[in-house]
Amino acid sequence: MNILQALFFPPDQPGGVSSMVPYTTEKFNKRGWEMELFSLPKRLRGKGTEPVGFTTFDLSRYGENPIIDKYVQTYKDYIWWTKLRIRKKYDLIHAHHPIAALAMKEVFPDTPVIVTIHSSYERELLLNGKIADGGPEQLFLTSIYGELESKLDQILTVSNSFKQYISEFIQDPERVGVIPNGYDEKRFRPISHENEVAQLITVCRLVPAKGLETLLEACAKLKERGHPFVLHIIGDGPSRTELEELARELNLYEEIIFYGYMLHPEEFMPFFDIFVLPSKAEAFGSVFAEAALCLLALVGTNVGGIAEQIENGRNGLLVEPGDAAGLSVALEKVVVDPSYRYQLARAASDKARKSYSLNRVMRQLRSVYERYEQ
Missing domain, CATH: 3.40.50.2000 (Glycogen Phosphorylase B;)
Incomplete structure (x- = not known):
């Protein structure tokens, strides 16, 4: 199989997904699988201009919001970068971030796309005091889980507790698989x-x-x-x-x-x-x-x-x-x-x-x- 591992940012620091995905990719390649890494350059900002939409909720209801606008712009940037850089077809795409997953499915609608959700952006923002509980940013970001369920072929996450958390925002929690992180x-x-x-x-x-x-x-x-x-x-x-x-x-x-x-x-x-x-x-x-x-x-x-x-x-x-x-x-x-x-x-x-x-x-x-x- 020819598989693309789609990260969010480049794997330039150790820990969690940044180290695990490159290591597993290398190991799979040594065992005869065809795998490549892909990610969005950290300094790439504001390149994507094509309009994007969501099928499970109305983006316009959120109006102008700096955090939501930044998230959507990053989604546009990922689509722009993917179209610019990828010229080949893959049998399967494994994304490791919701933005990467949705962008890949937008560009390659006929290719199976699965996603591993490694963490929760909205919980991080809440705990760091950046957004309010029940505010528009939290509602938007939790709606993304339903969008992933609607568009992707498989959702994975890294712990049973996080599966339970995601289950509140999707229709069929049994579709979510659990594969904890691994280490060399x-x-x-x-x-x-x-x-x-x-x-x-x-x-x-x-x-x-x-x-x-x-x-x-x-x-x-x-x-x-x-x-x-x-x-x-x-x-x-x-x-x-x-x-x-x-x-x-x-x-x-x-x-x-x-x-x-x-x-x-x-x-x-x-x-x-x-x-x-x-x-x-x-x-x-x-x-x-x-x-x-x-x-x-x-x-x-x-x-x-x-x-x-x-x-x-x-x-x-x-x-x-x-x-x-x-x-x-x-x-x-x-x-x-x-x-x-x-x-x-x-x-x-x-x-x-x-x-x-x-x-x-x-x-x-x-x-x-x-x-x-x-």
């Missing part, structure tokens, strides 16, 4: 080390949705109880200045290192002891699987795909989002007891290797692809 184990190399002071690490975009203010408040409580630690924050984003100021206010600045963006954090992660990320929502939470493969103890929140990866007390610890006191207690358990955190880390690593291997993803994807083989 060779990228993750646990390193034997003994840190005298517990080393905590988090890797994420610095935005409100990741709950890092809760993490800093929890660390302040940990410090008040006399437990030494260092927190390493890898990532950048609009919340960085506020987080740095909060660290100063909480008398934590000496315990925290802000690194900014890092291209390959998985090469750095094995030297630490505990991975912690108190997200307010995650469709899957790829970085938890990556940390587990690096043999770190996991501390996360009881939301979305995180709760599907972590069984509380067995292969990690779960707390409720926004609960700084509960998070500080969970961190204390793994900071003060190296044997316990190693036990959790080993169990997390075992599960990640069994459940999130790249070979498992390839087997599941192959079974999907073969349905469209002519």
